[in-house]
Amino acid sequence: MIWLILGLALWSxxxxxxxxxPERRAAMGDKAKGPIALALVASIVLMVIGYRGWDVExxxxxxxxxxxxxxxxxxxxxxxxxxxxxxxxxITRAIRHPQLTAVIVWSGAHLLVNGDAPSFVLFGGLAxxxxxxxxxxxxxxxxxxxxxxxxxxSEVIAVVATLVVFAIVSAIHIWLGxxxxx
Numbered sequence: 176m177i178w179l180i181l182g183l184a185l186w187s188x189x190x191x192x193x194x195x196x197p198e199r200r201a202a203m204g205d206k207a208k209g210p211i212a213l214a215l216v217a218s219i220v221l222m223v224i225g226y227r228g229w230d231v232e233x234x235x236x237x238x239x240x241x242x243x244x245x246x247x248x249x250x251x252x253x254x255x256x257x258x259x260x261x262x263x264x265x266i267t268r269a270i271r272h273p274q275l276t277a278v279i280v281w282s283g284a285h286l287l288v289n290g291d292a293p294s295f296v297l298f299g300g301l302a303x304x305x306x307x308x309x310x311x312x313x314x315x316x317x318x319x320x321x322x323x324x325x326x327x328x329s330e331v332i333a334v335v336a337t338l339v340v341f342a343i344v345s346a347i348h349i350w351l352g353x354x355x356x357x
Contacts (some may be wrong), residue, residue: 179225179293183300185218190304194311222297229293236290243357249284250355251341253277258336262329271319272312278305 189211193200200207256277259266270276282302286294348355 176225176229176293176296178221179229179296180300182218182221182223182225183297183304185214185221186301187304187307189214189218190308191311194308194315197315226293226297231291231293234291238288238357240357242287243355246284246288247355249280249287250344251337253280253284254340254344255333255337256280258333258340262333262336263323263325264330264333265324268324272309275305275309278302 254277256266256270256273258264260273260277267273279302282298282305285298289298345355
């Protein structure tokens with residue numbers, strides 16, 4: 176349990192550092208990119224070790240065919256939101272932080288099919304981090320700027336990227352023994 180919480184704390188701290196102390200982060204320059212990347216990798220390793228090592232004694236709910244289907248649809252949405260942020264698709268007109276929104280959708284989807292304490296801590300913790308990150312960014316940046324409609328090509332690329340990434344992540348889940356299709 177402690178490794179999972181430490182991983183979440185490290186992940187959150189590293190991501191929020193730029194927003195909470197922008198002058199200090201700017202003073203570190205490009206030399207800080209390597210250590211920051213290592214800290215993020217370490218946080219993921221800690222979260223994986225903590226999640227997998229947590230002895231689960233109580234399950235509040237588990238997977239059901241209906242929840243598995245809803246989970247997969249939400250995962251498609253999460254991947255699309257992430258891809259949309261990179262291509263600046265039309266959905267970014269309505270959603271200011273598509274990547275962070277994708278994390279929240281991803282977390283909620285995983286909580287639908289994982290009703291145990293480690294999942295509450297991991298997925299709930301990452302959802303809370305995403306909400307806090309949005310609040311901090313909004314306070315630092317103020318109102319958003321003008322929106323420029325992207326070309327249709329960007330929409331198509333985002334949809335294709337979504338489907339490719341969904342297929343790859345599904346294959347990885349199957350390879351790890353977690354069939355996302357029930």
